[in-house]
Amino acid sequence: MSSLDPRVNRLDFKKITDGETHTNSHLITWEVFHQDKRGKQVIHVGIVHAPTPDMALILAKEQYARRGKTTNLWVTKTSDVYTFATEDEDIFETTPEKHFRDPAYYKVRDRIEKFQKQQKQTV
Amino acid sequence: MYGSTNLSEEDAKRMNTTVEDPEKLEAFESRIARGEKIEPQDWMPVEYRKQLIRMIEQHAHSEIVGALPEGTWITRAPNFRRKLALIAKVQDEIGHGQLLYSAAETLGKTREQMLNDLINGKSKYSNVFNYPAYTWADIAVIGFLVDGAAIVNQVINSKGSYGPYCRALERICYEESFHLKQGHDNVVYLATGTKHQRAILQDAINRWYRPLLHFFGPTDKQSAHSEKLMKWKIKLASNDDMRNQFLDQYVPKIWELDITFPDPNLRKNNDGIWEFSDPDWDEFKRVINGDGPCNAERIAVRKFAEEAGRWVRQALINPSEKYQVPLA
Numbered sequence: 193m194s195s196l197d198p199r200v201n202r203l204d205f206k207k208i209t210d211g212e213t214h215t216n217s218h219l220i221t222w223e224v225f226h227q228d229k230r231g232k233q234v235i236h237v238g239i240v241h242a243p244t245p246d247m248a249l250i251l252a253k254e255q256y257a258r259r260g261k262t263t264n265l266w267v268t269k270t271s272d273v274y275t276f277a278t279e280d281e282d283i284f285e286t287t288p289e290k291h292f293r294d295p296a297y298y299k300v301r302d303r304i305e306k307f308q309k310q311q312k313q314t315v
Numbered sequence: 316m317y318g319s320t321n322l323s324e325e326d327a328k329r330m331n332t333t334v335e336d337p338e339k340l341e342a343f344e345s346r347i348a349r350g351e352k353i354e355p356q357d358w359m360p361v362e363y364r365k366q367l368i369r370m371i372e373q374h375a376h377s378e379i380v381g382a383l384p385e386g387t388w389i390t391r392a393p394n395f396r397r398k399l400a401l402i403a404k405v406q407d408e409i410g411h412g413q414l415l416y417s418a419a420e421t422l423g424k425t426r427e428q429m430l431n432d433l434i435n436g437k438s439k440y441s442n443v444f445n446y447p448a449y450t451w452a453d454i455a456v457i458g459f460l461v462d463g464a465a466i467v468n469q470v471i472n473s474k475g476s477y478g479p480y481c482r483a484l485e486r487i488c489y490e491e492s493f494h495l496k497q498g499h500d501n502v503v504y505l506a507t508g509t510k511h512q513r514a515i516l517q518d519a520i521n522r523w524y525r526p527l528l529h530f531f532g533p534t535d536k537q538s539a540h541s542e543k544l545m546k547w548k549i550k551l552a553s554n555d556d557m558r559n560q561f562l563d564q565y566v567p568k569i570w571e572l573d574i575t576f577p578d579p580n581l582r583k584n585n586d587g588i589w590e591f592s593d594p595d596w597d598e599f600k601r602v603i604n605g606d607g608p609c610n611a612e613r614i615a616v617r618k619f620a621e622e623a624g625r626w627v628r629q630a631l632i633n634p635s636e637k638y639q640v641p642l643a
Binding site: 271 | 354356357358383386387390406407410413414417420425426427447448449482483489490612615616618619622623625628629631632633636637638639640641642643
């Protein structure tokens with residue numbers, strides 16, 4: 193093969209066998225979390241394939257910290273992450289009436305004023 | 316750089332005949348109609364999964380193979396600044412391939428199987444990378460116009476329905492904006508340089524004109540349609556619409572440099588539609604089926620990398636660890 197690429201011309205293509213591909217010899221995946229600033233949340237950004245945590249961190253650095261600012265990366269094995277099933281999304285739906293959780297719901301000034309008025313009258 | 320949404324005839328036929336659970340299908344389709352994303356663990360029609368795998372995988376291969384013609388020129392970049400930019404761009408392309416393989420993996424096809432299918436020819440990559448980069452000007456044109464075309468496609472696809480693909484594309488589009496800018500800078504330097512620089516640029520434009528028209532796939536009249544691909548937000552714009560958008564954005568930027576395209580019929584008509592001569596769709600088919608100037612070399616290089624690096628990967632594998640489909 194004659195290529196425009198001198199590096200391709202240096203490859204010894206005779207060394208490779210023809211048509212043989214392998215299956216089920218792939219590395220496990222790691223979920224990657226990225227922090228872009230001290231004090232900020234660490235956020236999930238994607239995965240890498242790697243044999244060990246050290247390699248996963250090195251590859252995550254290449255993949256997810258190439259641009260922009262990064263202060264840290266976390267990795268964890270995909271198989272160590274536990275989640276809810278997505279079809280159970282409705283378990284997060286509770287009563288839509290949640291005034292009791294709203295700080296603005298708690299209004300006491302009227303009551304205090306009414307109380308103070310009554311106090312004055314009794315005096 | 317590019318994932319084609321073009322259906323083969325059989326695929327189009329099967330898409331319209333496969334029967335799905337009507338209740339689940341309706342919930343799925345109304346979720347997409349509401350503009351919500353589909354996530355990997357959600358129920359999805361068999362054909363939705365299949366077409367997405369095909370498309371994202373093809374896009375991933377295009378990133379990896381697309382780095383090859385550009386990599387050719389790293390050792391011969393005209394100065395250090397250009398060399399640094401080209402190395403960074405090639406690294407980005409490989410990174411984009413990895414992000415896209417990850418997105419496709421969430422649908423249940425392993426990365427290894429995808430790489431095998433690239434080598435054994437079962438899955439395709441963008442046709443445009445079967446053409447060689449003869450001179451430095453080809454690198455300028457690839458960086459500006461091929462990346463420009465890819466960005467048109469990717470920005471549109473990033474509005475699609477599959478969560479992991481959209482997330483990958485957003486990251487990719489952000490990074491590709493530098494590719495486009497440095498490509499334009501490179502083209503402008505050649506166009507405003509010496510007579511020789513202008514001449515090699517014009518030659519490169521002449522070479523890339525047809526492959527660029529081919530880039531968005533056959534005309535709408537020629538391509539197999541599937542309403543479903545549109546309904547499911549896998550395909551978001553027709554080939555002709557994307558091609559027109561590309562011409563509209565980029566042709567004026569070449570013309571203002573007093574560089575021409577090798578087509579006397581290229582012009583914008585009063586409706587805003589670009590007209591051009593038939594770019595030889597037979598050549599497109601020939602190259603896609605393996606008979607392009609660089610098809611054999613591209614696959615041979617991938618195969619060499621796969622086989623020469625296998626012993627390293629095998630040495631690293633821990634047989635007690637079991638692969639699991641990534642989450643998102």
